[in-house]
Amino acid sequence: MIDQIKRGDTVITSGGIIGEVNKVDEANAQFIIEIAPKVEIKVLRSAISEVLNKETQKVAAKPIERGKIEKSDKKNKNQPPEEKSSFGDPFVCGIFGVVSSGDSVIPTLLTGLQKLEYRGYDSSGIAIINNEGEIEVKKSEGKVKRLYEVVDESKMSHSTVGIAHTRWATHGVPGLKNAHPIHTNNVVVAHNGIIENYNLLKKGLEERGMLFHTDTDTEIIPNMLTLYLDEGLSPVDSLFKCLNNLNGSFALVLLFAEYPDALFVAKRNLPLAIGYNCNTVFAASDSNALSAFVERISYLEDGDIAVIKSSGVSIYNNGTQVKRNIENSSPSNFLISKNGYPSFMLKEIFEQPRALNKTINQFYEQYKEVNKKLFSELSYITIVGCGSSYFAGLIAKYWLESVAQVRVYLEISSEFRYSNVKLEEGSIGLFISQSGETADTIEALRYAKSQKQTIISITNTFNSSIEKISDIVLHTLAGPEIGVASTKTFSAQLATLACFAVELGKIKGILGGERIKQLSSAINSIPEYVEHVLNVMKIQHISGSILEHNNVILIGRGSSYGVAMEGALKIKELSYINTIGIAAGEMKHGSIALIDSTVLVIAIIPYESLFFKTLSNIQEIIARKGKVIAFSDKQGAPFLRGVCADVVQLPDTDNFISPVIYSVAMQFLAYFTAAKKGLDADCPRNLAKSVTVE
Template sequence: MCGIVGILGKSAVASDLVDALRRLEYRGYDSAGIATVEGGRLERRRAEGKLRNLEKRLIEEPLAGRTGIGHTRWATHGRPTERNAHPHMTNKVSVVHNGIIENFRELRTKLEAKGHRFDTDTDTEAVVHLITDELNKGNDPVAAVGRALDHLQGAFALGIIFAGEDDLMIAARKGSPLAIGHGTGEMYLGSDAIALAPFTDAITYLEEGDWAVLRRSGAEIYDRQGTRTERPVIKAVASSLLVDKGNYRHFMAKEINEQPEVVSHTLANYLDMATAQVRFPDLGLDLAQISRVTISACGTAYYAGLVAKYWIERYARVPVDIDVASEMRYREAPLPENGLAVFVSQSGETADTLATLRYCKANKQRIASIVNVRTSTIARESDAALPTLAGPEIGVASTKAFTCQLSVLACLAIAIAKARGAITKEQEIALVTALTEVPRHIAAILRQDEIYLSVAQELAKARDVLYLGRGSSFPIALEGALKLKEISYIHAEGYAAGELKHGPIALIDENVPVIVVAPEDDLFEKTVSNLQEVAARGGQIILISDAAPEKAGCTPAAHIQMPKIDSFIAPLLYAVPIQLIAYHTAVQIGTDVDQPRNLAKSVTVE
């Protein structure tokens, strides 16, 4: 997760910008930089690697400006070089950016035709030149940014300063968080309130679609329609050692809403966004020669592995064996030569998963682990550790870690398919392009609060809930049921929709809500027939689908409208509504959402 900071200060801000960036180091990064306004000009200093390299550069070439922005970058478009490091700038504007600009190629082509010269491989530079182009037309900085934002597609957070403007900074968010800090004659900007803790505890969190004009006297905030609006100033409790809830009621809510950001950075670690190709690390095994993939995990991570089974078998045409680690470790499964064993764990310390890893390693499997903690035992004992960039996940019920695990597994499926020649270059580009759109779609899903609140009010009255799905939606149904029972304590079960007639249909009556995960894919018509069976028995259907409700052949009690997307990325997107349903239901009931009874974040004993 990239880190963004900005300061409108009373004196030189360079050292404070670096200190603020240091508080965001937990997010991970591969380069850093700052830019300030110096005598009406924009000046910047950048460096590859850690912040100490930037500090050394600043000792050699200090900056004295009172207005500045800073950035720690995790490479997405372009290699982690100084040339690609943020801030990016022209002689008129400098920008730091977190997220993915999906239409940067189109913007770049149009701007180059107008004579703009691009110096980097990044998507961010398109934003810089787009704003510059608007300034060249005679627009003032505020109008230029407002017009530029209308042309950007994707999920992003932006911090912007201008030549000749010592008392101006503009911020914008769409899918990635930003917080404004209020001081006395000073203003601050950060992608996390933690970065601002040394300077102020008065924080305003921008809401989805907001953009803000910061001056030392305060901030003017505009909503996504461009209407002036007010956002509350709250007193934040944050330190370099504390991940706070921000303006969210629970960590789980914050972590659900962080998914556009963390998914984008996880994807960027395994994809070349500029060329729409997979860029997977060496696993020490020829992917073209893999005889079988064995996946093992526990809980939510196991369901991520189940989705991967569908992806790898469909696109890479390699057989996949998957089992929960607590079972696989005891059944002494025979393992083939040239096998790849993949282990999924948020903490990297899950006892059963670790024991199964050691069994597979003893049976000469190549070991790859998908973990959120790179220094964990599972990561250290693997031949290759594939990190998720979810950042700290405090809520016991996994949310952002799950979608980041899915992101890595999707990239792994493409990598194996590509190595085996099971997909064409055109198919690879199509799959990668679909993945790059995921953060934007998640951000849109997160804006539909009303429907989730309505569904939760009804579910909170239920004693039993069924979840149904087909194909790669079946594991999402399982995950939905797990989330609901984890934090609301309502009994819930997930089933393959085709299994409905083989037993679960006996449970259905007017008191049993049935949540159906049903993207309009090749299996949709089959799922519709199951919906009609539920409707005929009085079941309350909650349909999560991109299809129109009338296509269901019945009238659902609630319909959660999903975006039209490539079916490949459906599990990543449909994971979000089932998280929101569980969260809002638990809040309605009044349970301890972040620390549900009897559960621990990491299960380190058998």
């Protein structure tokens, strides 16, 4: 039957991906299928699970493991190989530095940048000191593979010391002019963070005759250092004096032309690690990315300045030489590979069942160490987060208030830290950050800690800044997430929060034994239900409906409101379509004025106690000529068919866990909407994986 496949047929892979056959390669027993405009994948004959011919007759085919697909595009010969790596602390930008005893560092710098690329991709660059003692800099716009080509074409000099940077713009528009590293004739720097008093410092430097050639705040640093060097100060003394003038958070790697055998680094509030391997020493903003290169690792502390040579490292703080612990570094077990998927995001969506299973199992191991007395008399809890983490907190608010009867105050990190609200001593603050490095969340956490709150954090990253200042840490085990849009880390946050809510309800005596058993069983079944969602192929089909509209609204009630907010964020950040999330009951209080025949409404409406109230809201929208697509379940779908323009049926679940299931469906919907527009889902414009600037 499989031999009947021909060009133009619609096929379904065992991974649940639908596409139209563009080419049949009989010699190699494979097909080229198009899953979205200009997005093609190569599929082995054995990877086709179903065929949908023009008469819509399904033809069975041999199933195989999900993911056995390969990209059809041939790699550029200059494109770097995909290598093993582990990703940890994500930042706005990535910085990397290397000192060797003799080998050229240029290949290592480029490989290091490749590992850091997903945290900044507006531009990238490297800098070395050549044999003539001159600073040599090469930059490129866009992704790191272009920098490979620039370096290859320019034939950069051999050098044993160098720095590198990937950028996500904060000061100055993206482009070569503002790409890092930034330099004068004798100093070059790559910088993460923001200098808050940039304008004041720039004015003072200009008055002293210093010239500025970029729009970046970073250029303050090499200019100021140049002045201090001209005054006769050493590099270390110049750095101390310079950094004392800077307001803000930063991590720096620097080269001084007169010191061609040394790399200089400094940090304040942003992570920076040093890695050791025989006669080569590394510095990077991602400690886990170093694991592919090093055997031992140390973490710098705020105010540290380090002078790194191949022979050793000297660290100073407040003018005094200090030592930092050196730990063994575990080799990375993760692959920076799409494993045949057309994008990291799609791969990570399909990795969710395993990630959720690991996270749920690990929660109970971690929770054994928690002092349960903290929760027995708890009356309220404050949840703080940004972006997707905030929406995870919004869903958790409904869970905690319903099953643990704990009042939840939900706060946006960037607002909470400036609120000046007096918090009750000994109460609990729950801070959510997938990276553990989100600047606003860190500052909000410090504010809560200053008021003697007990801090619980949920993060996907070990050894993060947030972990180090929290009282209790609950790690999600989603694994490395390369795509900028949060997928498996978001669902892992929800799984952790669901477990936490049930445990809290148990400790406070709110939940009876039978309900505890029901909820625990439901949580343990989440991976299985997510697996089911990943095979709901209609989600890919209806993504085309979104492309027909310039304005999209997602609605939901109760915990489904949080799903609507997160789904709206996913669609807007990936497809650039104006999309908003609204509580279904709030439509009539103003937002219904937006409804006409040009607006698409997506309703998150599982069959539960609020189902018919949301159905009434849907009917109000339809009465005003709005188009509605509903996401529901087997029980709810019959009430929606004939009312809505389309219905996507998801599996019946315990309503407690439905937000996890429906969130995955929204991720799928957002991904295929972007793919059909021909957009890069891994690297949406203007976004970075995590934001460590305020």
